[in-house]
Amino acid sequence: MWHGANTHEQNERTDMNRRFFAQLFGRGAAALALASSALVLAMPAAAADEAADAMIKRLSTEVLETIKGDKAIQAGDMSKVITLVDTKIMPNVNFQRMTASAVGPAWRKATPEQQKRLQDEFKILLVRTYSGALAQVSDQQIVVKPLRAAAEDTEVLVRSEVRGGVDPIQLDYRLEKTPGEGLGWKIYNLNVLGVWLVETYRSQFASEINAKGIDGLIATLQTRNQSNAKKS
Amino acid sequence: MKKRANFAAWVGAIAIFATISGCATRPDANPVDPWEPMNRSIYGFNQSVDDAVLRPVATAYVKHVPEPVRIGTSNFFSNISEPWNFINNILQGRIRNAGETLTRFSLNTVFGVFGLADVATDAGIERHSEDFGQTLGVWGVPTGPYLVLPLLGPANMRDGPALIVDYAANPVLQLDSQAAQNTLALLLFVDRRALLLKTGNLLDEAALDKYSFSRDVFLQYRRAAIRDSNSNAKAVDEERYDLNP
Numbered sequence: 364m365w366h367g368a369n370t371h372e373q374n375e376r377t378d379m380n381r382r383f384f385a386q387l388f389g390r391g392a393a394a395l396a397l398a399s400s401a402l403v404l405a406m407p408a409a410a411a412d413e414a415a416d417a418m419i420k421r422l423s424t425e426v427l428e429t430i431k432g433d434k435a436i437q438a439g440d441m442s443k444v445i446t447l448v449d450t451k452i453m454p455n456v457n458f459q460r461m462t463a464s465a466v467g468p469a470w471r472k473a474t475p476e477q478q479k480r481l482q483d484e485f486k487i488l489l490v491r492t493y494s495g496a497l498a499q500v501s502d503q504q505i506v507v508k509p510l511r512a513a514a515e516d517t518e519v520l521v522r523s524e525v526r527g528g529v530d531p532i533q534l535d536y537r538l539e540k541t542p543g544e545g546l547g548w549k550i551y552n553l554n555v556l557g558v559w560l561v562e563t564y565r566s567q568f569a570s571e572i573n574a575k576g577i578d579g580l581i582a583t584l585q586t587r588n589q590s591n592a593k594k595s
Numbered sequence: 596m597k598k599r600a601n602f603a604a605w606v607g608a609i610a611i612f613a614t615i616s617g618c619a620t621r622p623d624a625n626p627v628d629p630w631e632p633m634n635r636s637i638y639g640f641n642q643s644v645d646d647a648v649l650r651p652v653a654t655a656y657v658k659h660v661p662e663p664v665r666i667g668t669s670n671f672f673s674n675i676s677e678p679w680n681f682i683n684n685i686l687q688g689r690i691r692n693a694g695e696t697l698t699r700f701s702l703n704t705v706f707g708v709f710g711l712a713d714v715a716t717d718a719g720i721e722r723h724s725e726d727f728g729q730t731l732g733v734w735g736v737p738t739g740p741y742l743v744l745p746l747l748g749p750a751n752m753r754d755g756p757a758l759i760v761d762y763a764a765n766p767v768l769q770l771d772s773q774a775a776q777n778t779l780a781l782l783l784f785v786d787r788r789a790l791l792l793k794t795g796n797l798l799d800e801a802a803l804d805k806y807s808f809s810r811d812v813f814l815q816y817r818r819a820a821i822r823d824s825n826s827n828a829k830a831v832d833e834e835r836y837d838l839n840p
Contacts, residue, residue, distance in 0.1 A: 460835070460837045463835075463837035464833065464835075464836060468834075468836065471836055488801070491800060492797065492800060492801040495796070495797055495800065496797065499793065530721070530722045530724065531721055531722075533819075556816055557818065557819020557820060557822075558811075558812050562811070562815065566807055566811050567802065567803045567804060567808060568803075571804075584803070587800075587803065591800045594800070
């Protein structure tokens with residue numbers, strides 16, 4: 364072992380390293396960050412399409428209030444959180460686009476059955492991750508920044524911040540316009556502290572596909588989901 | 596002094612070793628991570644040390660130390676790093692953030708009783724953490740290849756050596772008593788690891804390959820930390836695989 368090496372230096376380096384991870388995933392703030400990529404409670408079906416930033420703000424606030432107010436969730440009931448995410452949040456995400464973007468060129472070579480399975484397994488993985496993070500929300504606030512987009516833009520970036528933890532957490536969404544569908548906008552990518560979800564999973568998936576092909580990727584996702592489910 | 600020299604020697608040795616092994620990089624090497632084989636083994640080593648020692652200690656810390664004490668400890672260590680944040684903010688030209696950092700430090704040291712309470716955040720004054728590696732980045736120094744340091748985790752050829760400067764600036768190192776230094780350093784270490792316990796679990800569940808996941812997250816995070824926050828706005832023209840060509 365390198366006996367001469369200084370623990371203080373290790374610790375400071377760990378400090379910086381850990382700090383970013385703590386920000387990224389720590390406590391409830393990032394939990395909320397991941398969570399609020401989604402939309403919430405039942406909306407009137409015929410609502411006129413909102414501006415994307417107004418929608419994110421309203422829905423983030425509603426998710427927050429639901430989580431904070433639900434005693435079972437605050438006590439750590441994971442299955443409740445998973446149900447919440449699955450039924451209220453995911454319908455407002457363009458999951459096919461997200462999965463296809465993460466899989467990359469191989470998506471076109473996959474059969475429709477493979478594509479469906481990829482989507483399903485990826486969805487389970489993300490729901491599980493979101494729920495785990497969501498379960499830690501306690502008293503965070505969301506601040507949505509003013510939208511910088513032209514009225515006719517069909518793809519926008521909404522920037523927001525989660526406050527209430529040690530440091531504010533940057534949380535950005537990319538949304539596409541879906542007039543007449545759902546709430547008028549759907550999320551297709553998410554950024555926490557500068558890290559884009561789709562980009563991160565792109566390289567995860569690419570190495571699996573290179574090593575084992577699409578079926579190998581599906582199998583890996585499935586195994587991971589099963590082992591995650593055993594933990595809860 | 597001696598310990599800093601040892602650390603510098605360590606980083607230097609890694610650099611030399613990495614360069615040599617880099618020369619023998621495989622043709623299919625990842626362009627952002629040309630030293631992947633070496634990095635993976637160091638990462639594996641870090642994980643086993645973590646599983647055997649660090650995680651159990653941090654878990655016990657969380658279990659047995661009351662939360663207010665832990666929060667106070669975290670706040671204390673954050674506060675003593677503020678002067679260095681201040682200097683780095685100045686060096687990067689972020690004058691307003693530097694001013695806020697100074698305000699934070701004053702408020703927390705005085706009203707927060709030597710930093711135990713984070714009154715500045717409650718007052719709405721944000722933290723602006725900046726380390727020397729980020730300063731170098733803002734000045735235009737390229738990161739160089741991705742590097743995993745033994746026990747310290749993800750870094751790169753720019754930020755690794757920049758740590759030497761960060762450490763030299765840490766007040767914990769300025770104490771006279773070696774015993775006090777070691778105790779505080781150990782406490783800092785456990786405190787930070789405790790903050791990350793849930794992160795570790797999340798990583799286990801979300802990542803298909805923990806090594807590449809933590810690398811890609813680290814690289815994106817460091818790039819974003821240095822860049823102007825507005826550069827995110829332009830959507831890159833992506834290929835739409837989900838639509839028919």
